[in-house]
Amino acid sequence: MDAQSSPPPALRLSDITKRFGSLTANDAISFELGQGEVIALLGENGAGKTTLMNILFGHYVADEGSVEVFGKPLPPGDPKAALAAGVGMVHQHFTLADNMSVIDNIALGTQPLLRLKLDRSAARAKIDRLAQDFGLAVKADALVADLSVGERQRVEILKALYRDARVLILDEPTAVLTPTETEALFKTLKLLVAKGLSVIFISHKLNEVMMASDRVLVLRAGKLSGERRTAETNRHELAALMVGHEVTPPVVAKVERGALLYELKGVSTARRAHGTALKDIELALHGGEITGVAGVSGNGQAALAGLLAGMEAPVSGTVWIKDAAVTAWSPLAALNAGIARVPEDRHRQGAIADMSVSENVIAERYRDRRFSRAGLVDWTAARAFAQSIIDDYEVKCPSPEARIRLLSGGNMQKLILGRALDPNPSVILANQPSRGLDVGAVAYVHSRLLEARSRGAAVLLISEDLEELLALSDRIVVISAGRLSKPSARGELSISQIGAMMAGHEAA
Amino acid sequence: MRLEPKPAPSLAMSILYPVVAIVVTFIIAGVLVMLADANPFSVFRLVLKGAAGSQFAILETLTRATPLIFTGLAVAVAFRAKLWNIGAEAQLYMGAIITVVLGTGALPLPAIILVPLVMLAALIGGALLLAGPAWLKLRFGVDEVVTTLLLNFIVLLFVSMLLEGVLKDPMALGWPQSPKIIAEAQLPRVITGKRLHYGFVIAVALAIGLWFVMKKTVLGYEMRAVGHNAEAARFLGMPVNGVLMKTALLSGGIAALGGFSEVAGLKGSLTLDLSPGFGYTGIVVAMLAMLNPIGVVFSAIFVAGIFVGAAAMSRTAGVPSYIADVMVATSLLTMVTAIMLSRYRVKWK
Numbered sequence: 001m002d003a004q005s006s007p008p009p010a011l012r013l014s015d016i017t018k019r020f021g022s023l024t025a026n027d028a029i030s031f032e033l034g035q036g037e038v039i040a041l042l043g044e045n046g047a048g049k050t051t052l053m054n055i056l057f058g059h060y061v062a063d064e065g066s067v068e069v070f071g072k073p074l075p076p077g078d079p080k081a082a083l084a085a086g087v088g089m090v091h092q093h094f095t096l097a098d099n100m101s102v103i104d105n106i107a108l109g110t111q112p113l114l115r116l117k118l119d120r121s122a123a124r125a126k127i128d129r130l131a132q133d134f135g136l137a138v139k140a141d142a143l144v145a146d147l148s149v150g151e152r153q154r155v156e157i158l159k160a161l162y163r164d165a166r167v168l169i170l171d172e173p174t175a176v177l178t179p180t181e182t183e184a185l186f187k188t189l190k191l192l193v194a195k196g197l198s199v200i201f202i203s204h205k206l207n208e209v210m211m212a213s214d215r216v217l218v219l220r221a222g223k224l225s226g227e228r229r230t231a232e233t234n235r236h237e238l239a240a241l242m243v244g245h246e247v248t249p250p251v252v253a254k255v256e257r258g259a260l261l262y263e264l265k266g267v268s269t270a271r272r273a274h275g276t277a278l279k280d281i282e283l284a285l286h287g288g289e290i291t292g293v294a295g296v297s298g299n300g301q302a303a304l305a306g307l308l309a310g311m312e313a314p315v316s317g318t319v320w321i322k323d324a325a326v327t328a329w330s331p332l333a334a335l336n337a338g339i340a341r342v343p344e345d346r347h348r349q350g351a352i353a354d355m356s357v358s359e360n361v362i363a364e365r366y367r368d369r370r371f372s373r374a375g376l377v378d379w380t381a382a383r384a385f386a387q388s389i390i391d392d393y394e395v396k397c398p399s400p401e402a403r404i405r406l407l408s409g410g411n412m413q414k415l416i417l418g419r420a421l422d423p424n425p426s427v428i429l430a431n432q433p434s435r436g437l438d439v440g441a442v443a444y445v446h447s448r449l450l451e452a453r454s455r456g457a458a459v460l461l462i463s464e465d466l467e468e469l470l471a472l473s474d475r476i477v478v479i480s481a482g483r484l485s486k487p488s489a490r491g492e493l494s495i496s497q498i499g500a501m502m503a504g505h506e507a508a
Numbered sequence: 509m510r511l512e513p514k515p516a517p518s519l520a521m522s523i524l525y526p527v528v529a530i531v532v533t534f535i536i537a538g539v540l541v542m543l544a545d546a547n548p549f550s551v552f553r554l555v556l557k558g559a560a561g562s563q564f565a566i567l568e569t570l571t572r573a574t575p576l577i578f579t580g581l582a583v584a585v586a587f588r589a590k591l592w593n594i595g596a597e598a599q600l601y602m603g604a605i606i607t608v609v610l611g612t613g614a615l616p617l618p619a620i621i622l623v624p625l626v627m628l629a630a631l632i633g634g635a636l637l638l639a640g641p642a643w644l645k646l647r648f649g650v651d652e653v654v655t656t657l658l659l660n661f662i663v664l665l666f667v668s669m670l671l672e673g674v675l676k677d678p679m680a681l682g683w684p685q686s687p688k689i690i691a692e693a694q695l696p697r698v699i700t701g702k703r704l705h706y707g708f709v710i711a712v713a714l715a716i717g718l719w720f721v722m723k724k725t726v727l728g729y730e731m732r733a734v735g736h737n738a739e740a741a742r743f744l745g746m747p748v749n750g751v752l753m754k755t756a757l758l759s760g761g762i763a764a765l766g767g768f769s770e771v772a773g774l775k776g777s778l779t780l781d782l783s784p785g786f787g788y789t790g791i792v793v794a795m796l797a798m799l800n801p802i803g804v805v806f807s808a809i810f811v812a813g814i815f816v817g818a819a820a821m822s823r824t825a826g827v828p829s830y831i832a833d834v835m836v837a838t839s840l841l842t843m844v845t846a847i848m849l850s851r852y853r854v855k856w857k
Contacts, residue, residue, distance in 0.1 A: 352736045377725065
């Protein structure tokens with residue numbers, strides 16, 4: 001064996017261990033990334049993917065272990081050293097200045113601060129060359145604020161390449177992309193690899209991992225639970241490695257379509273600072289039915305969810321609950337009308353992290369006689385209610401007194417579901433109900449939503465996960481630029497047709 | 509140096525950190541005492557003696573703690589809901605103005621009616637004074653830190669105007685001082701002939717009442733929820749703006765009771781130096797108590813003890829009583845640091 005001639009791996013992580021108090025986020029993780037290789041780092045939220053990448057990129061310092069880039073040790077805790085060694089990272093949430101042009105964003109930080117004039121022509125030449133080589137077409141002079149999400153991601157990748165990155169880390173790169181944009185991204189990855197770059201691609205979507213990687217590393221609870229060549233594995237095996245046991249897909253029983261429970265007629269909403277307003281929406285939700293809303297995030301989902309949750313009022317059109325027109329617009333009015341809400345962002349809207357489980361589960365119902373009398377909260381009843389949800393939903397938590405901050409995302413979501421579904425609501429808004437949850441928790445959330453559907457509730461499921469939508473929805477509508485497509489029944493549209501509609505094209 | 513969050517502070521740690529904070533405060537003050545050519549141990553002994561060494565000292569400390577309990581509670585209540593009321597000083601003076609206006613003979617009523625009436629009027633005055641900044645915050649997003657802070661100066665200058673004008677006591681030989689309130693408007697003394705008055709009793713009762721409100725009532729629950737996460741509270745159907753307005757009314761009213769208590773219980777008249785910064789020190793008191801109403805009573809007594817003890821000490825040991833200000837200010841800094849350290853781990857690179 002000739003060790004001299006084989007090139008050093010692009011990246012070698014040896015026994016990386018990182019502890020936060022009693023929690024071991026990374027437990028002796030070792031792997032190598034070969035030159036010209038794409039590794040997918042697969043794992044549930046909380047499995048330690050982000051911690052590991054933060055150590056690699058110098059945001060955290062590992063308690064034990066070391067990182068080598070192209071055979072040279074990387075000094076810990078120094079993002080600049082990582083950049084200089086050729087490690088580039090494309091974050092899940094883009095780090096671009098909206099009010100600057102593409103070219104300025106890319107060149108930002110690469111030129112000496114004291115120079116009076118930016119040398120844009122050299123930058124432009126280099127960007128053009130990179131864009132050409134890797135299929136990353138962008139308008140160099142456009143403001144970032146005017147770009148689509150897919151374009152912004154291309155700018156982020158160009159930014160890393162501009163700094164001569166040889167190893168590219170992509171953190172959940174497809175979360176915000178349409179299927180078409182995802183395909184384009186994967187093409188770019190192939191071109192990058194062909195030029196000898198190495199890629200680590202973080203994801204929890206199995207189909208993308210299967211499509212885009214050479215090798216898969218699976219993390220579970222901070223440990224490397226498996227390593228497979230992509231060609232030699234399958235989705236079931238990877239899912240099992242992620243969760244630690246076999247996962248069965250949800251069983252969707254046949255349910256009779258029930259009465260019309262909620263209807264939007266010609267509804268538009270006011271312009272908003274972030275995301276898109278709704279434009280003349282028609283939507284009817286029937287009992288015993290799950291209506292899935294597909295769409296790229298930022299196309300009006302927030303306004304639609306806000307409408308059902310009572311956070312937003314329409315500027316025109318009417319909303320009907322059963323056969324009564326809605327006149328009061330507030331979260332409380334929505335609750336009193338029997339609408340259960342599972343919000344998109346558990347931490348910002350769904351729960352009050354520093355309050356206890358008991359305090360959180362009564363948050364929507366504390367005015368009821370069940371939980372308060374004469375201005376006094378009945379904490380005994382609150383604790384009993386919390387305990388009943390904990391038992392019923394198999395929530396892992398030390399006691400109803402525990403601060404909800406200490407719970408995992410899945411357990412927090414179970415509590416939110418338990419709170420929302422308690423009074424047998426007739427209409428359920430589930431906005432990204434499984435985002436960031438592990439496979440086990442996702443299956444649990446799905447089974448509860450299907451249960452509510454069997455009971456005769458109307459469910460509006462907003463999700464960016466097409467597989468989830470296709471698995472659960474009786475009907476799918478596509479939201480694009482604030483407009484809603486006509487509903488199509490289960491199985492009527494293929495993924496690529498839905499993808500085209502998400503990108504704004506009419507259904508064929 | 510970098511900060512990393514800790515999972516959850518244990519109970520032992522959350523007790524240990526404040527204790528360490530107080531110890532560090534004494535060490536820093538001790539260094540300053542040494543710079544003043546005195547022995548820190550004998551100085552601290554004198555401070556302790558001056559604060560709690562005799563019946564007189566204890567009563568004096570409790571008297572001094574009384575207004576601090578009121579302002580500390582006002583701040584604790586507001587901060588709990590993340591309403592940053594820096595204006596307890598102004599609200600305290602508002603309570604004092606109303607007490608003097610109504611208590612100097614304008615209402616010829618027996619004490620049993622007059623005292624509660626004046627108290628209620630002071631409460632309402634302070635509540636309305638904070639309602640203004642709260643409304644500006646809720647309606648236009650005006651930062652209440654700025655408005656409440658600036659109101660302190662406005663109200664103090666207003667007091668100055670009153671004392672040079674309509675409220676000036678013609679018998680005070682030109683001093684800017686209001687007339688004395690009538691006997692029926694006075695709060696009785698706890699022990700006849702001593703300075704400790706019923707304002708202290710009211711303050712302690714109020715602390716217990718507020719503890720009950722925060723723990724057991726719907727309003728307290730809403731206030732804590734809004735303070736921890738206003739966006740979630742709104743989503744979950746809580747009347748966030750209403751809760752913040754109620755918090756403002758409560759906080760402003762409590763601070764104004766401090767002004768009522770100082771005039772009706774101790775001073776008898778309004779002067780420009782009625783409060784040597786009780787409103788600001790109330791912030792320290794509330795933070796030391798980690799916003800717990802019962803804790804406010806103890807931290808107010810601790811802070812008052814340092815002031816009273818240091819004044820007595822400076823008379824015998826010759827170390828300036830400003831050491832008290834240093835100690836109170838240092839204790840705030842060490843306490844805030846301790847709270848942060850109990851939540852984050854510091855890593856040195």
